[in-house]
Amino acid sequence: MFVIAQISDLHFDGGPDHRRRVAAVMDYLNGRCGGPRNIDALLVTGDVADEGLPEEYREALDALSTDIPMLMTLGNHDERAAYSAVVRGDECSEPVNSALHLSGLLILALDSSIPGRSDGYIARATLDWARAQIAESGPDTDVLVSFHHPAVPVGIPFIDDRRQLDPDLLAEFVAEHPNIVGCVAGHAHTPATTTFAGRPHVIAPGVASTLNLPFEGTDIVNAAQQPGVAFHLIDDDHRLTTHFRGVPA
Template identity: 30%
Template sequence: MKIIQVTDLHLVTPGQILCGLDPLARLQACIADINRNHSDAELVIFTGDLSETGEKATYRALAVELLKLGPPARLMLGNHDDRNAFLDVFDGIRSEDGFVHGVEDTREGRLIMLDTLLPGRPEGRLDEARLHWLQQRLEEAMDRPVFLFAHHPPFPIHMPLLDRMGIIEADALYELLKQHGNVRHIFAGHAHRPIAGSWRGIPVSVLRGTNHQSALDFSPDRIAVTHEPPAYAVIFIDRSSVIAHFHDFLDQTASYR
C-alpha cells in the first residue's frame, strides 16, 4: 500500500507571499508532482497547518487545488488552522463531535487521523473527549495494525522551542496506544524538519512542509525559518515493514543514463 503524506502548507491569501515564498505555488507544484509520479497512491494525507491565517479564502484556494489531485485526499488540522472556517468550506468533513478527525480502514490496517488543534495556542491538545474518541477507534481495530497521523508530534525531537509545542497529553496518548499494542507508526508534521526515530518503542517520523522550513538549531530559546527544499513523504506499508521516503519535489537535477 502506498500513501502520500503532505504537511504544513501554510496557505495565505492567493497572490500573497509568506517567508519570501509563495505557498500556493508550492502546493501546486507538490500536487503536480504527486500526480506525475504517484497517481497510484491509495491516499494523500495532509497533516495540518493547511492555512497560515485560518481565513476562509485560504481554504477555498485549497479546495480548488484539491480538485486537481488524482488520488483521494484526507485533510487534518494544525495549530495555524481555524476549525470553524475550515468546516464552513469543507462542510462534508464534519464529524459528529465537531472535530476534524477520522479513520481509514485499509487492507494493511487502520489509519487514524487525529485533530490536535487547540485554538489560539501552538501546542496540541487531546482532551478527554478526543482521547475517548481515540480509545473507541482503537478498540474497534481490535488486534489489527494501527497507523497514527497527527499534526503535533507527541514525542520530543530535542529542539527545545518546538518540544514545548507538542501534544500536552502525550502520556495519556501513549497509554492508549500501549493498550492497543499494535501501533506500527506515528506520522506527524508541525516541526518542518525531516525526522525519524522511535518513541517508547513506537516508530515515528516527521517531514518538511511545502513552503518554509525550521532550521536545525538545538538552542533553547530560538528557531529560524529556512528555505530548505520542500518535501512530501512516499510511504509504503505492508505486513512486514513501513518505509517512508522524503521527496524534495522541486528538485529537477535528476539525470538518467
C-alpha cells in the same frame, strides 16, 4: 504493501509562494498516480491555512485537487469552525477527526489543535473516538496514527516549546494497540524520525518552509530547502518504512 503520502504545513495565505510550493508537491504526487503502483492515501497533517481564514481553506481545496483518497487534520494555524464549514460543509468547533478504512489498513487523522494556542493536545474524547475506529477495524488491521503536533521534542527549540502537551494519554492509547505501526506528525517543518511509546514517530517535511536546526543558522527558516513529501510504506510484516523527497518549486 500500502503507500501513504504525507504532506504538511501548507500555510495557505493567499500569496504566490506557498501556493507555488504546494502546486509542486501536488504535481509530483498526481504524476505518480495511474502507474503500476498507486498511492493508497494522502495525509495532510495540519497548518493547512496560515491564519485559519475561510478563503485560505477555499484556496486549499482548489490546490489539493487529486484522485488520491485524502485525509486532513488541523494544526495550530488552523481554525476549526472555518475549516469544517468550508471543507466539510458543517461548521463545528469540536475537534475535527477523520478515519480512512482500507482493507488491511486504518489511517487515523486526529486533531491535536488547541483553539487560540500554538501548542497541542489530543483530547480524551478524540482518543476514545480513535479506540472505537480501531475496534471497528479489528485487531488484525494495521493502524497508522497521524496528528499535527509531535509528541516528543525534535531538537528545534522554537517547535519544542510548542509541542504536544500531556502525551502520556496518547502513549497509553498506543500501548493498548499492538497493531499501531507508527505515529506521524507535522508542525516541525523538518523531515525527521524518532520514536514515541516504543513505535516509530515520523515528522513530515514542511511544504511552506523548512526550519533550521540550531547549528544550521540563526534564522528560524532555512530558505534553501525545497518543499517535501514523505512516503510511508507499510509492508506485509507490519513494518513502517518512510522515504522523503524534496520537490523543486
